[in-house]
Amino acid sequence: MFAGRFSGRCAVITGGASGAGKAVAQRLAKEGARVVLWDLNPQALVEAAAEVGAAHTCAVDVSDPAAVAAAAEDTRKALGSVDLLLCSAGITGPTAPVVDFPLEGWRRVIxxxxxxxxxxxxxxxPYMIANGYGRIVNLASIAAKDPNPNASAYGAAKAGVVGFTKGFAKELAKTGVLVNAVTPAVFVTPLLEQMPESQIEMMKSKIPMGRFGELDEVVSMICWLLSDECSFSTGATFDISGGRATY
Structure with a gap:
């Protein structure tokens, strides 16, 4: 870790009460950032905020645009500015072939x-643009490039995140706000608990290193992308897949 690397920065983490979001929040806080956790689960938020030392929390469903807009304004009022954003809120959704995929499950994942x-x-x-500085990281997945069978909604959504990131980054390229995506293979988070064992073993078998990623490995990459050290990369997709993706 780098002491003070994020001193004076305000970071918003969606899905910040668990998994990669919570782990990144912990690293950012230890390196000087004021961290704001957004999550759907109010109780998990309380527990994560105490563990992370969060400056502020918002219980918000990111699929609700009005709720997200309200959380953004609440965050600005509470912290004064927003410099960093990690979009890590996500769900795996149903495991089923396309012809049997539940429509509501598809809609919810998207x-x-x-x-x-x-x-x-x-x-x-807009807060970052106004300040002439920002770092945004959107957590996609290796499924954006190499989707798994029986998880069509998840693959489609994550591929959409990559495409969105590329276009958005080009819009902001001259504003001082950099936008990148990370596409990890499976790593150990609570999301695995939502999957059947057969799906988990199938995904592991596709990783040449023969293991899932460790959370700290993903956290380190994300934190670099959120830092001042990342200064000439935007619209890029950073793989961390144990060799599964080589392009």
């Missing part, structure tokens, strides 16, 4: 995993 990223970026980017 709403949370793709539309939620759009809503958060749309609501918070």
């Amino acid at each position: 709403e949370v995993n793709l539309n939620g990223v759009f809503y958060a970026c749309r609501a918070l980017a």
